[in-house]
Amino acid sequence: MAKIGVFICHCGENVGAKVDCTKLAAAMGEHPGVAVSVEYKYFCSDPGQESVKKAIRENNLTGVVVAACSPRMHEATFRKACAEAGLNPYLCEIANIREQCSWVHTDKDMATEKAMDITRSMVEKVKRNNKLQPIEVPVTRRALVIGGGIAGIQAALDIANAGQEVVLVEREPSLGGHMAQLSETFPTLDCSQCIMTPRMVEAAQHPKIRLLTYSEIESVDGYIGNFTVRVRMKSRYIDIDKCTGCGDCITKCPAKKISSEFDCDLGKRTAVYTPFAQSVPNIPVIDKANCIYFKNGKCKICSKTCQCDAIDFAMTDTFVDLEVGAIVVATGFQVQNNSVYGEYGYGTYPDVINGLQFERMASASGPTAGKIQRPSDGAEPQTVVFIQCAGSRDPSKGVRYCSKICCMYTAKHAMLYAHKVHDGKSHIFYMDIRAAGKGYDEFSRRAIEEDEAAYVRGRVSKVWQENGKLMVRGVDTLLGRPVEIAADLVVLATAMIAQPDAKEFAKTIGIGYDEYGFYNEAHLKLRPVESSTAGVYLAGACQSPKDIPDSVAQASATASKVLALFSKETLEREPVVATNNEATCAGCWGCVLACPYNAIEQKDILDRSGRIIKRVASVNPGLCQGCGTCVTFCRSNSLDLAGFTEKQIFAEVMGL
Amino acid sequence: MSIEQQYQARAKELLSGGAVKMVIGYGKGTTGNRRRPIFISSPDDVGRLVLDDSCIINLSGYLVSEGLLSDEKRVAVFLRPEGIRAINILAAESQLDADQIVIFGFDVNDNELRALKGIHVEEFADVIGSIRENNPGFADKELLEKIEKMTAQERFAFWQEEFAKCIKCYACRQACPMCYCRRCIVDSNQPQWVNTSSHSLGNFEWNIVRAFHLSGRCVECGNCDRACPVNIPLRLINHKMAVEVLGAFDHVAGMSKTQEPVLASFKKDDSETFIL
Incomplete structure (x- = not known):
């Protein structure tokens, strides 16, 4: 006979204020099959969990219903407590009376009625629950890190240094990402390249890291511990094994006037190129779209120059299939195109640039070798205006969120400018100065106090050209009057946005994303580095705008998650998987198509002489994720989902 | 020679040569213009086969009778274009091997009987392809118009009345x-999702389940309509679902034997208007 324990949690005031828990406990105590019905302030607390365990032991409970918050929050907590008391964890269910009741209702009497319905419905389900045993699946101890910026490199190095294999995939010809483009970094003003390039080299030379640059993820199949990933290695037209990186081809290439992506269009590159001098690997690629040979069929100067015969114009894309157990997504960000702000003249006036372009200009290895120059005439600007939030915190033209790093890098830009142009004057238009972080506020104060950056609180309405100057009209809201500044250079602190293909890519790997295209974490506070898909972790700015310290910290966090997963040879998986009733299956195989995880196979049922009697569907429990898509599709109701069986759901519905 | 005689001769030839083990066709019914399915396995019986404009039942359903096709021998069947589309769906849903089916195709336009050329289902691609462009749709235009003009409440009342029967x-x-x-x-x-007793809840449940299970699969042959002893306009529901599926997923049922079932397949550009 069923002996169900019902544990009603006040969740402090969260449930208690809107649901009469005493009344609910009394009503549930009357329900057939309920042996214990009690309330408590916080069942998730240590004494709360102890009281659940005690009740299980003392009453020999056959099932437990915890009426509390969402099962996403504490289902695991209470199932673990039940297991410790000797009850199969799948005989414990959560009745969600917080998110689905107390939080969304104001009338206490009606909310209490509804809480009774929800709890009773769960009691009816638990009566029909079965004991389930976890499924053990093997773990492939190899990680895939997607993205070779600072986050990806950090994650790869941390995993590899712990002795596990890593495949690091980068779609650009070189590792480095955005950090390699930066000049100096806040708040210490150490040179970005000087701290970045050694890490790039370390990653490339690490015996546990397999580096695939100029490569993209084609497809991802499988599940935690057992992913199959297909990588497209784009053709470099240069044999990576033969090339020595001497750079002769680059020197001789006659197509020299191609805008350099790495230098944000401030510099030029050749058609055969490495993005920057310190590229890792130091092996060029041929840019097919701009190569004279590919356009006209004549040239091949690089091929004639190459002493190692490394150039192969007939090269095609190749594919690598990888078996990996975990995936770290570190695909980074892009900067918003500021031409949406017609009034700031970006794209119209050459001397209006964005923050990343300023970084390239200030970088010693940049197109101006570190000199601050006006792109129009190469003159040294005497007055520079920085406009913060040029895109961020602007729901009308830009993005609603704060890009987080712009306050700091603008302060840094003003400092770098002051250090390079001693008599120059910088003005910074800002909305708020957000300098939360270790040493950050001190840093921005230094820009104001030591490097004399003039901060103007207010927005800029218009930038126009007049007598060779850029006229900046804005408002100083602290003084309450309009301001006009004649500037030589205007720098826009552009918003950080998700990669343009972020949403498509999320679909390829099967993770969630928000309205902006940033990837969703499983729980904003408690599981910030895990995606909603088990075995896929998020590092760096692909999740939300981040600075370098945060990206590195998150990358190391993903590494620790991966290493925890790799610490055992097998992995226990939830036994919530579909099963098929072969006797009633009509063999239409709609479920085979409908299954998003390719977990359903076609199976022949043979008689003794090997003749096919019947063809049916068969679920592979190792691949099944328990989503239930097949169950809803099956017309003959042959498929059923353990833990959510038809009988259980039916009882739950009828219990309402 | 009439089409009936041609097909009788062809049936005789196929059966006596052993090319097919059975011909499923139409025979005389109990009253003058009624036709009923007959199953001929001897060449001597082909004279019983009738073909005229009263042959309207879709015979494709008999092909999936348990064990009929499991000996891998061929079976011939008289089919209209709807029936040929049904073969495509049954093949796509792995219920039969289309190569085992020999088709005696025919159609009736303006009371005139017409033979359709071809033996296997893929040879009728042009005939069934034209349905996509020129869907004859639901015959009772008056009823269709009446239903479309109704408000949701009126429609619900209409079906409540129909299902009450x-x-x-x-x-x-x-x-x-x-x-x-x-x-x-x-x-x-276990559990009893659909109430067995014939009251309004169970009746609604059954008919809605039926409509959903046929969405993107129904060829509108009208077998259900004709079978219904209480004259519920069942085909009207199926037609409505076919229109919805065409609009939402650009899918017409039974266009080829490899067509993916619309409700089981997923395309990245599928419309998502139904997701709230």
Whole structure:
């Protein structure tokens, strides 16, 4: 006979204020099959969990219903407590009376009625629950890190240094990402390249890291511990094994006037190129779209120059299939195109640039070798205006969120400018100065106090050209009057946005994303580095705008998650998987198509002489994720989902 | 030679040569213009085959009778274009091997009987392809117009009245070539999702389940309509679902034997207007 324990949690005031828990406990105590019905302030607390365990032991409970918050929050907590008391964890269910009741209702009497319905419905389900045993699946101890910026490199190095294999995939010809483009970094003003390039080299030379640059993820199949990933290695037209990186081809290439992506269009590159001098690997690629040979069929100067015969114009894309157990997504960000702000003249006036372009200009290895120059005439600007939030915190033209790093890098830009142009004057238009972080506020104060950056609180309405100057009209809201500044250079602190293909890519790997295209974490506070898909972790700015310290910290966090997963040879998986009733299956195989995880196979049922009697569907429990898509599709109701069986759901519905 | 005589001769030839083990066709019914399915396995019986404009039942459903095709021998069947589309769906849903089916195709336009050329289902691609462009649709235009003009409440009342007549005999299911499940959901009683008794809840449940199970699969042959002893306009529901599926997923049922079932397949550019 069923002996169900019902544990009603006040969740402090969260449930208690809107649901009469005493009344609910009394009503549930009357329900057939309920042996214990009690309330408590916080069942998730240590004494709360102890009281659940005690009740299980003392009453020999056959099932437990915890009426509390969402099962996403504490289902695991209470199932673990039940297991410790000797009850199969799948005989414990959560009745969600917080998110689905107390939080969304104001009338206490009606909310209490509804809480009774929800709890009773769960009691009816638990009566029909079965004991389930976890499924053990093997773990492939190899990680895939997607993205070779600072986050990806950090994650790869941390995993590899712990002795596990890593495949690091980068779609650009070189590792480095955005950090390699930066000049100096806040708040210490150490040179970005000087701290970045050694890490790039370390990653490339690490015996546990397999580096695939100029490569993209084609497809991802499988599940935690057992992913199959297909990588497209784009053709470099240069044999990576033969090339020595001497750079002769680059020197001789006659197509020299191609805008350099790495230098944000401030510099030029050749058609055969490495993005920057310190590229890792130091092996060029041929840019097919701009190569004279590919356009006209004549040239091949690089091929004639190459002493190692490394150039192969007939090269095609190749594919690598990888078996990996975990995936770290570190695909980074892009900067918003500021031409949406017609009034700031970006794209119209050459001397209006964005923050990343300023970084390239200030970088010693940049197109101006570190000199601050006006792109129009190469003159040294005497007055520079920085406009913060040029895109961020602007729901009308830009993005609603704060890009987080712009306050700091603008302060840094003003400092770098002051250090390079001693008599120059910088003005910074800002909305708020957000300098939360270790040493950050001190840093921005230094820009104001030591490097004399003039901060103007207010927005800029218009930038126009007049007598060779850029006229900046804005408002100083602290003084309450309009301001006009004649500037030589205007720098826009552009918003950080998700990669343009972020949403498509999320679909390829099967993770969630928000309205902006940033990837969703499983729980904003408690599981910030895990995606909603088990075995896929998020590092760096692909999740939300981040600075370098945060990206590195998150990358190391993903590494620790991966290493925890790799610490055992097998992995226990939830036994919530579909099963098929072969006797009633009509063999239409709609479920085979409908299954998003390719977990359903076609199976022949043979008689003794090997003749096919019947063809049916068969679920592979190792691949099944328990989503239930097949169950809803099956017309003959042959498929059923353990833990959510038809009988259980039916009882739950009828219990309402 | 009439088409009937041509097809009789062809049936005789196929049966006596052993090319097919059975011909499923039409025979005389109990009254003058009624036709009923007959199953001929001897060349001597082909004279019983009748073909005229009264031959309207879709015979494709008989092909999936348990064990009929499991010896891998061929079976011939008289089919209209709807029936040929049904073969495509049954093949796409792995219920039969289309190569085992020899088709005696015919159609009736303006009371005139016409033979359709071809033997195997893929040879009729042009005939069934033209349905996509020129869908004859639902014949009773007056009823269709009346339904479309109704408000949601009026429509609900209309169907409530229609379904009130249902006696849960499941003749519609038995007549439908797409209802091939060995155990229908209504026969599953653990749990009993669909109420067996013939009152309004159970009647609604059954008819809605039926409509959903036929979405993107129904060829509108009308077998259900004709089988219904209480004259519920079942085809009207199926037609409505076919229109919805065409609009939402650009899918017409039974266009090829490799067509993916619309409700089981997913394309990245599928419309998502139905997701709230």
